[in-house]
Amino acid sequence: MRIAITGTPGTGKTTVSRILSKKLSYPVYSLSELVKREKLYSEFDERRNSYVVDIEKLKGFFKGKENFIAEGLVSHYIPVDLIVVLRAKPETIRERLKERNYSKEKVEENVEAERIGFIATEVFEGSGKARVVQIDTTRRTPEEVAGLIGRALKGEEVFDDVDWLEDEEGGN
Numbered sequence: 001m002r003i004a005i006t007g008t009p010g011t012g013k014t015t016v017s018r019i020l021s022k023k024l025s026y027p028v029y030s031l032s033e034l035v036k037r038e039k040l041y042s043e044f045d046e047r048r049n050s051y052v053v054d055i056e057k058l059k060g061f062f063k064g065k066e067n068f069i070a071e072g073l074v075s076h077y078i079p080v081d082l083i084v085v086l087r088a089k090p091e092t093i094r095e096r097l098k099e100r101n102y103s104k105e106k107v108e109e110n111v112e113a114e115r116i117g118f119i120a121t122e123v124f125e126g127s128g129k130a131r132v133v134q135i136d137t138t139r140r141t142p143e144e145v146a147g148l149i150g151r152a153l154k155g156e157e158v159f160d161d162v163d164w165l166e167d168e169e170g171g172n
């Protein structure tokens, strides 16, 4: 089973992947590290202080691999069987990211990306043959989130409807 765990930074990809990896005995590939180590990038973006992932090189790395968890911002571009989109309330993302040494600008950029559902939209528009599961991590523990993914792997439908913009309009 090939699993991609994607979502805005701070949604819990790394934490949940580690738990799931133990449950399934699958290796985890953290894309931010992998891309650097295997040079799966096209260039370095000075302004953003990050590597620009070369999607073709990324796909090439995973070609032929069967059982794995790939976690990271661009993991949903890898051909997989299951894509897990992790979500969290924008305010929760802000709280989680404040604890990192991110600039205020980078924190707010990610809060906004989650608010509009940037990654989720990318996944829903182009998931190919993969099944898609969406989980709201806001009021769950990482163990509960990993448990839900386990249930999805057994065939249960796991899908939280998330629309932070609508919540704002509703005053919640």
Ligand code: ADP
Residues within 6 Å of the ligand: 007, 008, 009, 010, 011, 012, 013, 014, 015, 016, 096, 137, 138, 139, 140, 141, 142, 143, 145
């Ligand atoms: P990402 O890899 O998406 O940037 P991390 O796993 O590095 O996210 O960080 C998420 C942070 O949020 C961790 O400090 C984690 O303990 C915390 N957290 C709180 N609740 C959850 C949850 N339900 N699922 C995942 N992470 C959670």
